[in-house]
Amino acid sequence: xxxxxxxxxxxxxxxxxxxxxxxxxxxxxxxxxxxxxxxxxxxxxxxxxxxxxxxxxxxxxxxxxxxxxxxxxxxxxxxxxxxxxxxxxxxxxxxxxxxxxxxxxxxxxxxxxxxxxxxxxxxxxx
Numbered sequence: 001x002x003x004x005x006x007x008x009x010x011x012x013x014x015x016x017x018x019x020x021x022x023x024x025x026x027x028x029x030x031x032x033x034x035x036x037x038x039x040x041x042x043x044x045x046x047x048x049x050x051x052x053x054x055x056x057x058x059x060x061x062x063x064x065x066x067x068x069x070x071x072x073x074x075x076x077x078x079x080x081x082x083x084x085x086x087x088x089x090x091x092x093x094x095x096x097x098x099x100x101x102x103x104x105x106x107x108x109x110x111x112x113x114x115x116x117x118x119x120x121x122x123x124x125x126x
Contacts, residue, residue, distance in 0.1 A: 001026060004034075004105035009045060009093040015064070018090040020050075025085045025108050030078040032107040033057060034071060041067035041100045047091040049104070056087075064092070067100070080108065 005023045013019050037045060046064035049057040056078065058065060065072050093100050 001028075001108050001110060002105060003108060004103060005089065006101055006103045007047075007089060007091055008099050008101050009091045010099050011093060011095050011097055013091070013093045015046070015092045018048075018092045021089045021091070023087050023089065023104070023106070025080055025087060025106060026110055027080055027085055028108040028110040030076050030080060030106050031109050032073070032075050034073050034103070034105040035065050036071040036103045037067040038101040038103075040098075041095075041102070043067055044095045045091065045093045045100045045102065047089055047102055047104070050088040050090055051086070052084075067102070 003023055003025050005021060007019065007021045009019050033049070035047060035049075043066055045067040048055050048064050055061045057076075087106065089102075089104050091102060
């Protein structure tokens with residue numbers, strides 16, 4: 001399943017007080033992540049992807065994905081097995097005049113009955 005969100009980040013939104021937007025997902029495994037900025041953001045914006053107040057991507061907690069002419073796309077294997085199945089996108093915009101937009105998407109593979117049965121069997125058998 002594909003889950004996506006477009007976010008408008010107001011001018012003068014700092015890294016110290018970023019805009020936070022939540023995206024509700026489903027149980028499963030995040031297989032792919034996309035981050036795309038609208039034309040004209042010119043390295044003035046950035047975002048990071050969080051789960052329960054912990055930065056997941058970029059993996060270095062001091063880093064942000066910085067706006068540029070190319071989208072950020074990567075394959076991943078991140079399990080969403082505990083509620084809430086929510087990702088938080090934190091974004092900043094250092095432009096002093098214009099708001100900027102970004103689009104974030106996650107491809108989530110839902111668990112199958114057989115994979116759930118295998119997990120239960122592993123748990124029981126130790």
